[in-house]
Amino acid sequence: MKAIWVIAKKEFSTFFDSLAAYILLVVFLGLSGFFTWLYGSDIFFIGQATLQPFFGVAYWTLFFFIPALTMKMLAEEKRSGTIELLLTKPVTDWQVVAGKFLAAFLLILVALLLTLPYYITLNFIGNVDHGAVWSGYFGMLLMSMAYISIGLFASSITNNQIVAFLLSLFIGVFFLIIFNVLANSFTGDTALLFNYLSLSTHYDSISRGVIDSRDLIYFLSLTFFGLLLAETALAKRNIVE
Amino acid sequence: MGIVVSNLTKKYGTQKAIDNISFEVKTGEILGFLGPNGAGKTTTMKIITCYMAPNEGDVKVNGISIRENPEEIKRNIGYLPESNPLYYDMPVLEYLEYVAKLQNVPQPEIPGRIKEMVKVCGLDVEKHKKIGELSKGYRQRVGLAQAMIHDPEILILDEPTTGLDPNQIVEIRKLIRELGREKTVILSTHILPEVEATSDRIMIINEGKIVADGTAETLRKQAQGTEVLKIQIEEAANRDEVFSALMNLDTVDLVDPVPDNDFAFLINSKENISSRKAVFKLCVENNWVLTELTPLETKLEDIFRELTTK
Numbered sequence: 001m002k003a004i005w006v007i008a009k010k011e012f013s014t015f016f017d018s019l020a021a022y023i024l025l026v027v028f029l030g031l032s033g034f035f036t037w038l039y040g041s042d043i044f045f046i047g048q049a050t051l052q053p054f055f056g057v058a059y060w061t062l063f064f065f066i067p068a069l070t071m072k073m074l075a076e077e078k079r080s081g082t083i084e085l086l087l088t089k090p091v092t093d094w095q096v097v098a099g100k101f102l103a104a105f106l107l108i109l110v111a112l113l114l115t116l117p118y119y120i121t122l123n124f125i126g127n128v129d130h131g132a133v134w135s136g137y138f139g140m141l142l143m144s145m146a147y148i149s150i151g152l153f154a155s156s157i158t159n160n161q162i163v164a165f166l167l168s169l170f171i172g173v174f175f176l177i178i179f180n181v182l183a184n185s186f187t188g189d190t191a192l193l194f195n196y197l198s199l200s201t202h203y204d205s206i207s208r209g210v211i212d213s214r215d216l217i218y219f220l221s222l223t224f225f226g227l228l229l230a231e232t233a234l235a236k237r238n239i240v241e
Numbered sequence: 242m243g244i245v246v247s248n249l250t251k252k253y254g255t256q257k258a259i260d261n262i263s264f265e266v267k268t269g270e271i272l273g274f275l276g277p278n279g280a281g282k283t284t285t286m287k288i289i290t291c292y293m294a295p296n297e298g299d300v301k302v303n304g305i306s307i308r309e310n311p312e313e314i315k316r317n318i319g320y321l322p323e324s325n326p327l328y329y330d331m332p333v334l335e336y337l338e339y340v341a342k343l344q345n346v347p348q349p350e351i352p353g354r355i356k357e358m359v360k361v362c363g364l365d366v367e368k369h370k371k372i373g374e375l376s377k378g379y380r381q382r383v384g385l386a387q388a389m390i391h392d393p394e395i396l397i398l399d400e401p402t403t404g405l406d407p408n409q410i411v412e413i414r415k416l417i418r419e420l421g422r423e424k425t426v427i428l429s430t431h432i433l434p435e436v437e438a439t440s441d442r443i444m445i446i447n448e449g450k451i452v453a454d455g456t457a458e459t460l461r462k463q464a465q466g467t468e469v470l471k472i473q474i475e476e477a478a479n480r481d482e483v484f485s486a487l488m489n490l491d492t493v494d495l496v497d498p499v500p501d502n503d504f505a506f507l508i509n510s511k512e513n514i515s516s517r518k519a520v521f522k523l524c525v526e527n528n529w530v531l532t533e534l535t536p537l538e539t540k541l542e543d544i545f546r547e548l549t550t551k
Contacts, residue, residue, distance in 0.1 A: 014330065082326040085387075088291065088322070
């Protein structure tokens with residue numbers, strides 16, 4: 001457990017050393033702020049005290065930003081050989097993957113915490129549905145967890161950051177859109193299966209304020225499965241036929 | 242802490258990188274690992290440090306198998322990998338602290354250990370810089386510092402002196418010698434004088450097999466077998482006379498005239514006998530002035546070449 005935390009702290013400070021964190025935070029806050037308050041179907045256009053416009057934007061920005069965060073996490077270590085240094089210390093493959101996951105998750109948490117002023121401002125404007133806001137944030141966090149684990153898996157199977165980035169977008173598109181489309185174009189059990197696999201279905205139901213254990217299990221198992229695959233990809237060096 | 246390697250085999254695809262090798266390293270021994278590129282040195286080291294699993298065989302460190310408890314073994318090993326990978330965007334001190342924490346050095350001891358490593362490895366001037374800004378020699382020192390930060394019982398150094406200038410090489414060799422008094426050290430290199438300067442024992446590995454194992458002296462004896470003397474004589478009347486006189490000595494097996502010099506000869510003695518005394522007496526009896534009498538040693542280079550180019 002201590003090793004996970006040591007790795008997470010190092011990764012977290014690397015984000016801030018390399019400017020990546022600042023760029024991500026500024027662009028994330030800029031984009032979401034712009035579309036929440038100033039442009040398009042913003043809060044004033046809708047005329048309701050709701051954070052729905054914000055969640056709508058964050059939904060897509062995180063989809064692109066998380067792969068950008070995770071793409072180098074394992075791919076770069078493998079390319080530069082530092083993974084050998086790390087794994088010959090008394091840490092397990094799982095601790096490495098979990099530490100990196102935790103670091104990315106903390107950064108997303110910081111990004112979302114910095115949007116809390118939106119919520120506070122909104123409180124002054126009108127009557128906010130507090131439940132909807134909190135469940136919206138909760139859904140964002142769960143979705144981020146799933147994306148991070150997908151991103152780490154993509155990063156674990158290649159030495160090339162760009163490949164890792166594109167691959168995690170590719171996998172992400174399946175969960176976000178394609179499974180949903182497939183669910184609509186099939187009927188019966190197949191439709192149910194795709195509907196269950198679709199990330200957007202589960203996200204929608206949580207962001208509506210319905211926190212169902214099925215959705216929780218979906219996100220947690222997707223996260224766990226992604227991390228497990230990433231660990232397996234790291235442990236591949238140990239496989240002997 | 243000793244290391245016992247038994248029947249280790251590692252295949253990459255169908256190619257055997259190391260082929261059924263067994264050896265033992267005792268506590269306080271410095272083992273120099275020699276071999277041409279691709280001989281299997283690095284692979285062996287990667288297996289001992291629990292980075293890769295072998296196909297067959299086992300490694301035991303202090304009686305613990307790499308298959309049972311790799312975490313415990315890793316705790317006792319300091320490892321400098323071959324290409325010395327480092328996080329270039331991290332400052333030196335921060336990096337050493339990170340490694341110390343990963344190695345479970347107790348929190349209160351960390352500043353002291355870092356200070357000591359900075360001193361031992363001569364990093365004081367550069368300690369606040371980012372690793373990426375350092376020259377190759379300093380990076381190598383950072384690599385050594387991170388390997389020793391937790392004061393490990395075993396040090397495994399894969400080509401520790403590459404990229405260092407001659408002064409630094411001398412310092413690092415001295416450091417390795419000092420460390421080797423209490424610790425078990427395995428170092429690999431293809432610089433031959435380096436193993437002679439640092440190691441108690443030399444192991445030559447070729448195509449995944451151990452081809453020689455012993456101290457520098459035993460290796461020489463094995464390779465040479467018989468004594469070879471180079472002599473030079475002045476003021477002798479006749480070259481042929483000298484030649485035949487030498488040939489008639491009991492201890493001499495073969496005499497080779499040296500091409501460019503009329504009165505220089507290479508004398509091969511018979512097995513396990515030295516001809517030095519006999520040659521000297523012969524010269525005295527005939528009033529020849531003996532100006533040179535040098536036993537020719539087989540150089541480590543020659544042994545290495547002979548063993549690894551077949």
